[in-house]
Amino acid sequence: MKEQFTWHGGRLSDARAHFGDSGEPWIDLSTGISPFPWVDAADILPDWLALPDPAKLDKMEAIAAQYYGVHPANICAVPGSEMGLRLLDPILALPALYFTPCYRTHADIFRDSRGISGFQTPDRPSAVLLANPNNPDGYVVPQETLKRWLEDLEDIKSWLIIDEAFADVMPGISMAEMVDDNRRLILTRSFGKFFGLAGVRLGFILGPKRIVSAYRKLLGDWPVSGGALDIGIAAYSDHPSTNEMRAAITDRAAQLDDILHRHGYTPLGHCPLFRLIETGSALALFERLAQRHILTRPFDGNLNWLRFGLPADDDALERLDRALLSG
Template identity: 50%
Template sequence: MSDPLLHHGGNLAAARARYGDGPWLDLSTGINPMPWPVPADLDIDLGPLPDPSLLADLEAAAAAHFGVAPEHVCGLPGSEMGLRLLGPLLGGRACHHVPGYRTHGAAFPDSVPLAADTPVPGDAALLLANPNNPCGTLRDRAPLEGMLEERTAAGGWLVVDEAFADAHPEASIAPLVDDTRRLIVFRSFGKFFGLAGLRLGFVLAPRPILARYRALLGDWPIDASALAIGTRAYRDLAWIDAARTSLADRAAAFDRLLDAHGLRPEGKSPLFRLVSHPNAAALFEQLARAHILVRPFDYAPHWLRFGVPSDAASLYRVDRALRHG
């Protein structure tokens, strides 16, 4: 039986069962700990089925944020579902970069794992994340454009999971999505906006691909709460700009703390940091006994991923736990 704490982040129930109840600090995910503040005056009517115009409004607001035309955006009840539908919908061979999301390997039947920058065989689709998770590697847009040209010439697809890209708009390849390119992009709402429980994501693709998605998803794929909150949040440009700045500032402060403990932080996403440590398992236990949950990995036992803490009090808890256990 696999260890639930090694399977994914955010499993506080398993952590409490093993290490006891109490005021836990969950740093095991890459979710913004300072979420978008849902306005009290946001009127959400859960009685009727959502009007189709509300989905169109959400997709238009999201499209403006992504820098792509609205007709190339389809709302999803979480990007995870969109990824899992991709293989049956697209068909053909596929490869996925490792290390990466578990879901990438499950998106296509018999998808072949490849190390980053390894040549992709034939006309296979290539699925990767930018920035990557868990290592936080961020590719500039230019190399991605080169990969898109290669996949197109070979008759394959480039599929880019941009779940953590909201903090890096300059690196996003989403603006290149149109009907002439073999490019599919996935975006997540919950990570940057800190509302992962809302289960909202998007697939950006040529219109024939989106037509297949809409046929599978049905008439009401997004609930009324997600429609209202997502639309308002994507149009809150002041909060988005402030969040990008504050996330970068908090990540820099966390880097200084990790450095002070001899832990070299890796990655460019301001939502999480990866640490390599020869005794990562013991370090995980030390933090867990202090009721701080970070993310270990079954396939890389020397790794720990830390979500970036939200404030000075959280930084102090991590500092104290690293010093004294």
């Protein structure tokens, strides 16, 4: 197994080089990025000759704040939610606990950190990081549980940091309503995953003003590109398309579940953007699907896991169905 396929999804160039590129086109199911992109992005023509307009940044953050349900003073645009996470270490300057299993980046964010398999109250002020929905298993922590954890952490001057990169398709689980200047709560949100436009590299930090100010100081006057500003303003204002995309993602996840069930696999997790299966033949299944130009996501931390993103159309669903049948 080549390490690049277990490190991150989206390694389609590596897959072509390793497994070949003749025959049917590749289907990339290795990420949790929506296959239903916000369609109006192609009609937006940014001014690439000008520096990003600070007034547009303010406008986009205000529109995104309304979308997420926070005050505009409690949001900061970042060049992708992963970058937002990676800046937490210099901003908080605390040891950290991160939940496992987890998005691989979580283990790299803090210099002084260790993984935990369930909630633990730290013995000293710390940052506690988790994803909700979690990646890769799609587990969702109920909001009431998160509120209890936040109160316990605040009692010892610790922080709760929640990576909500996949929460747009499940808005009811978000802790955005709890973001306040007096809370020790920081959320990260991703634009690209739900809107299907990962290349825009746009994300947000939601948190107290002092945290937002620290991010602004680190990022400077132009935290994201002019194109990201134009696309973000339009997409976050397009509520009908948002509702349609959420419904399409949920429907496609149900279709994927049906296929996996039909072939004897039990899909795990509650996040509609991806499904995880557990099987002793996970690596062999990854190889078999890749030979048929279907890229999925294996994990070196658990060799029995294989994660499937959502097929983009009926043809992709049928090809996956045939490939699973042929094994």
